[in-house]
Amino acid sequence: MQQKQKHATKLTLKTLVLAMASTAPASVLAAVDIDFYGSLRMQAEAVHPDSSAEFANGGNSSYSNIRDAYSRLGITANWQANDAINVFGQLEVPIDTANFKIQDPYDDRRDLRVAQVGVSGDFGTLAYGQMWLPFYNAISYKVDRFSTYYSGYATLAFFRAFNTVSYYSPDFNGVSFGAGAVIKDTSDRADTFDDNRYQFTATYNANGTDFSIGIEQVDDNKDTRLLGAALGQQIDNLYLGIKLEQSSAKGSADANVFNLYADYTFNDYTFKAMYADVDGFGGQIFHLGADYQYSKNLKTFIEFYQQESVNALAAEKAGGSGSFRNPLGDFEPDAKKGGGKAVAVGFRYDF
Template sequence: MNRKTLMASSVAAALAVPAAVQADVLNIDFYGSARVQVESVRPDNRDQLDTYTGVRDAYSRIGFTASYPLLQGLNLIGQLELPLDIANKAVQDPWDQDQDIRVAQIGIQGDMGTLVYGQMWLPYYNAIAYPVDMFSTYYSGFATYTAFRRGDTIGYYSPDMHGLSFAFAWSEDHGADGDNRVQLTGSYAFGDTTLSIGMDDLNGDDNMRIVGVSAAHTMGNLYLGAKVERFYSDIDDDAAYGNDGDMAMNVYAGYTLGKNTFKLMVAEVDNYGETIVHVGMDHQFNPALKLFAEYYYEQETAAITQKRGGMNETAWAASGGEVFAVGMRFDF
């Protein structure tokens, strides 16, 4: 049994309780989201990757969350979520197509916070990258240096202490060069504003570390987000990913008018996309169905890849390009 299967089985087994008590105390919520887009991709260097039009999955998933009370104020919690690559008719992440589990975690939640183990969303992404990761297509979330989710991770989230909170994560073998990865974040929320600071320590032979700050503010129908990340490492090569001093800077604005939300992000990400412009509009047709249209431009290659391809098929020599995409998201 491989590590991913063992992780998923552990969640299911740990939440299994006698049928006689399930109805009274075990709470299970099933959910899913089908997300598909039609895209027209125009790379700048068409000697390396030709223009194409096709269908791509935009991170569809299906899963469940569960909770089971252990003691007063203390709950056993778990979550299992699988990726559904609809365009490729496969159970896999559309970007990391070797990944067949999005989330598989189990933990304890109480007044002292939440402690979880497994494959999970990482604290640094939640605090630093998420405030500007608000788009609906496959091309959302690339303008950052950090990882979204990792397995073999122990994570802790503190309770809210008058607006102040912090989180910690340790991931075995998921840093640079197979080293362990450590993350630490702190956030302060006051009114409609949240400020966060975080560190993502990848270690490795080059002592790679990412430090970031973010801000999010809501003003009526207007949402504003921004983040700045900086690489600290022993790498001294202006053309190398992870070069000491490289920065990723993003500003995002979203405005909701009735059922429509208009979005704009501009980013500058050294050695991973360079100048990035992302524009979009969502239309909430009904509570379950959302329609979206987006334009994405990157100066150098970060997200653009082959038709229905992912990370392993990325044409790095395509020198960036632009994408027009329209699609739908159905939540159930």
Template sequence: MKHPHTLPLSAALLAAMAAMPAHAELTVTPYGSLRIQAEAVSVDEAQPGEDDSYTGLRDAYSRLGVNASYNDFDNVDITATLEFPINSARLRAEDPTFFQELYKEDNNSMPRVATISAAHDQYGSVTVGTQWLAYYNNVAYPVDFFSSFYSGYATQSAFRRDALTYTSPSLAGITATVSGVDMTDEAGTRYLDTMQYALSWSLDKLTLAAAFQDTEQDSGDRADQVGASATYTTGPWRFAAKVEQLLSHSSVSEDPDPVTYNLYGSYSWNKYTFKAMYAQGEESDGEGEAFFQGDSVHVGVDYQHTEALKLFAEYFYEELGYAIYTPNSDSFNPLAGYQVQSDGQVFTVGLRYDF
């Protein structure tokens, strides 16, 4: 349920930027990215009414947006971003995962990002609006480096929500983040019903990070989350790993606190980048009950044809139905059914053009 007293963030951001003095040093930069793929998909057994395999087109997170920066204050930089999802395969302004409508009902075309941020060298930054979340940025993002639609599914974290976030300045490579998040948008809960805390440490080629999510403090109906990641880069090689665990409250008995593990590696050579990732979703005692997609494998290669144009080819496998959707999906609808044993496979080729 939406909060009737809350001004939509996109409208609030536009109003705030328009209210700035005419003489201000305001820079506005539009941008966009077309990302689309052709794919051949198969599962062991599709849900009733669907074929076990198909070929088709799928959007891979196209977007249109605008960045604005304002530097008329001493030692403080004001920036704003407004970005909308574009489902290029369906020619609609919508999130191709349809996760947004699970957050705010009937609002799948809401902005992917709608933020205003104030940053100070000595005191850090404050960001308000629809944003990439602190838990995701520190734990899940280090292994979310593929180019296709299937990138990023092997995580417990939510990607984007309305939030108010403070990030400290870096001190000896250490950065702390505290964020109040509107996780559910449900009636009877506070607007910022969830807290996220993250800490990262960067030293030369190595970055370590950890995060904790105190979920839905008003109700305690859903599990908290804890996770950690490590990233190491040397020359053309990049390696990353993460681990996450759900921490169920005593009132939550159906979930034995599953753990997910991810290992990622990539190698860059000339215009090519070769990538591989293995993710393990720990299963519970009940048959077919595992974290989201169970185990998954993802391999691929990118070819950076020009600065703006990237071509990619990937193979993706998931044990349980989660990321592999029905053709021409208009909602979150896994081809085999959600968390049903699927042994789903995808071969995909696509392009990304940034402008």
């Protein structure tokens, strides 16, 4: 979440969609399976900075307000070209319900979450566009299981990227592989990078055990690299997750990440807890929560979140990047610390 982002433009995507729709044969369009979906996620929160902490734009007053927790609207399309090949596409946009805008609640320059096309079959899945990355899917996702805005920050991995090619292999007796290449992009789009990035993951998933290792290699002059290993273990109603990451680059000290997560489901309730230690992005992090599954589509939740230094906490209705960037703490050498805590209650409605 902490990466430098660039402004997202809509014209290219809109033009592409219109062109595809206008040139596709009617028989093909009739055979396309189209699904619309959405998820409305909101929270009311009380945020309390530590006495030694300060927001990036100044001040350290506590506040209570509402915040979006990653609401989204999307559409998927699937076309079975033949018995062996399925062609698919997906478009998903963020809805910042607290600010009433089409933008990500972390970075207001993002107006796309996913925009990808691909093919799948017995050979696996090959896709291009803006998507979730293989390293996050295999490593970070195993401990990204909370419900509030504050879920998923205890990592050094990037979540999604534009201009990406990914491949996921079929399952070989529980063993599968993922690979991705993020192609450098000098445009003003969000989720782009100045250097090519290459990812590879290997996963074993069987009988409740989900173990993965992964690497991201950046094509720069610093040999920047991120290594990761994660285990998710389901034991009846108990889930345990452990994650390790190490980021290295020439001329810089290594940054290490450790996560220990657990949740337990009892009837319609799920109780969650995580401890994490993230070098350079949050320090020691404590996260507690409980979900209540009111119905198939509706979930309510309450969570407590605490960070030692700059990480997820931000000023009222602001985020960690973009024009409304105002996190608690900052990365400048002379910046005040970003320690603080938050309590949030909210709901999630999927449709």
